[in-house]
Amino acid sequence: xxxxxxxxxxxxxxxxxxxxxxxxxxxxxxxxVMTKLPGESIRxxxxxxxxGSEKIRALEQDPRACVSYFAPGGSVSLTGSVQLIRETGAxxxxxxxxxxxxFPAGPESGELVLIRFESRAATFCFxxxxxxxxx
Numbered sequence: 001x002x003x004x005x006x007x008x009x010x011x012x013x014x015x016x017x018x019x020x021x022x023x024x025x026x027x028x029x030x031x032x033v034m035t036k037l038p039g040e041s042i043r044x045x046x047x048x049x050x051x052g053s054e055k056i057r058a059l060e061q062d063p064r065a066c067v068s069y070f071a072p073g074g075s076v077s078l079t080g081s082v083q084l085i086r087e088t089g090a091x092x093x094x095x096x097x098x099x100x101x102x103f104p105a106g107p108e109s110g111e112l113v114l115i116r117f118e119s120r121a122a123t124f125c126f127x128x129x130x131x132x133x134x135x
Contacts, residue, residue, distance in 0.1 A: 004124050004131055007074065008042045014071035020047055020117065021066040022058045031057065033066075037060060042078060042122060043135060047115040048093050048103065051086070056113050059084060074096055074126040078119040078135075081083050085114040 001108035012018075017033055018040075032055055034047045045067050048054050059065065063081040070076070087093075091107035091114055103112060124131045 001133055002135065004122075004126070005042060007126055008076045008122065008124055011071045011074050011076060012040060012042065014073075015069035016071070018045070018069045020055070020066060020115070020119070021068070022055055023062045023064060024058050025051050025054065025061065030055070032084075035099070038096060039094060042076065043119050044048070045064065045078075045117040045119075047117065049115055050099060050103075051111050051113050055115075056084065059115065065117055067119070074124065076125075077123045078117075079121045080117055080119040083116045083118070085116055087114075091116050 015036070019031045020034045021029055021031040027123065037046045037048070039046050059082050063083070065080065065082050066090055067078045091112055094114065095107045100106070104108070105111060109132050119135045122133045122135055124133070
């Protein structure tokens with residue numbers, strides 16, 4: 001188990017794309033490409049989204065979600081739930097200069113929500129070998 005988690009963490013460092021899948025307002029799954037932020041691990045992922053966006057409305061109704069990523073050598077799919085945090089201090093802690101391009105109003109704007117995803121289970125696929133784990 002520890003070896004798989006270590007490999008998954010290494011894969012995360014290399015991954016250029018991370019997706020967050022939610023149960024949409026219409027009841028169908030919806031996947032979003034998300035910006036990687038500092039503090040990501042396979043157990044906890046922070047993401048940012050605009051207040052009132054479709055993904056935030058969907059997560060307010062159903063906090064269950066899935067995070068997936070891939071890089072050469074494998075892929076990881078995580079299932080869990082989210083906590084929606086609207087505290088400016090929490091947003092400021094995660095703020096990196098690259099976010100100014102996406103959210104020019106900044107963390108104090110009142111228009112952002114921190115999505116804190118917590119994993120409960122994982123499916124790892126490393127070089128064709130699949131492993132399911134409860135985290």
